[in-house]
Amino acid sequence: MTSVSEESQVPPGLDPKIPHSARMYDWWIGGKDNFAADRELGDRFAQAIPSIPAMARENRAFMHRVVRYLAGTAGIRQFLDIGTGIPTRPNVHEIAQKIAPETRVVYVDNDPLVLSHARALMVGDPAGLTAYIDADFTKPDQILADEDLRRVLNLDEPVGLLLIAVLMLARDADDPWAAVRALLDALPSGSYVAITHPGQDFDPAAMAAIVGAATQAGMVLVPRVQSEVARFFADWDLVEPGVVPVSTWHPDKEPGDAFYWAGLARKP
Template structure:
């Protein structure tokens, strides 16, 4: 397997045209964490979210901090050398491959997102260590077969070896009626024993009134947003073995430093599970 970077999608088709008039979750997230790769529609909806939940930029940063911690755990303690990051968002250093390759230079990462702006940045910023490899697939997690049969995936990842599947703040973009649990299970079923699944998900049960307000704002702007209760987030892990401490508030999952003063200050559930 050669080293390097690959960017493409199934059949090497061009990504869809970028419509800056429609807000996108990846660009809103970029704005919340202080990035510059966003447009007026993203900032407008992001501000409406912040009116309902003023601390949402801090929550977005806590969500990203979890990604850092869980990748360190997987690459370090669990010995994972392959990662599939679905819903990667606009690259913000350190990215998954930078963290993983900082621990093991031969780590390989496939990123998946459906925003053309993410693809543009993937070409420029997702530069792998020569010993490892990265690739980007333009796809959506609700179409798992498109991801799994993509030649980029098979060229970079060996699905006979354990994979760290990352689904960080992405599952809320599918309604219950879309059955995201089946989509996630389809991905899980393709991974071998010893693989891991990491999830963060906005929690409906932290502040139901605030969550209802942001759902109304999202719906009015044509965006799907489905925060869920802890039990419904737990369902995504199916029969995989949860790593202690289980599905918990995102700030309490192996925090760097002392335990947070208010463990419920960020309205995300987080968890990691291993395939037996």
């Protein structure tokens, strides 16, 4: 992957002086696709929570585990990944298509840098399909009506919906629960939704510090308590162990500390 950390390489439509969550996340996990503004705000977050880079890696590891579970144990062959972020291998299609080459994946994000990388790099197994949609999760009707989504996914068959570390980018006043519910209602029985979300209740003082830093930088960041995260799953059936700290959901190693809630639920 070519680094775009220099402002001379900025894709059209992107302001490198405005920090973006996907690029901060990229910096925390050791990527090169970020700018000075992303690193500056990411460092301010790390001053409040020194382990935040490790937490970002734990969040990414959950995505790996939950996709393996869905493609393997649950037999899901279609994924809708909203809030994709900058491609970091392995990506969803690489994990799922290793288990079932015919798996189809649609990625959704609204950052020009993610767009430029996704369309170049997210090419899957010829037996399956991948597509990228430039859209925001707060506009579910736009996502669901997109012709690329309809071309790649069959919404009459079960879908694995991934909402990994994205829902905190909407204020309560914008009712992200309604946006998620619209997505859930569009999916058939047997579908799954996986969610991770930074938790306000792990360390309220540290969370208040990073929210303050984000607000000063013009970024929306809303950590939530466990019960508020659980509301996103609506009336779907939670897979054991429920809504738990992200590193403790079906761990494949000794769990580390991470201030994220995580869960997976199935539509009855």
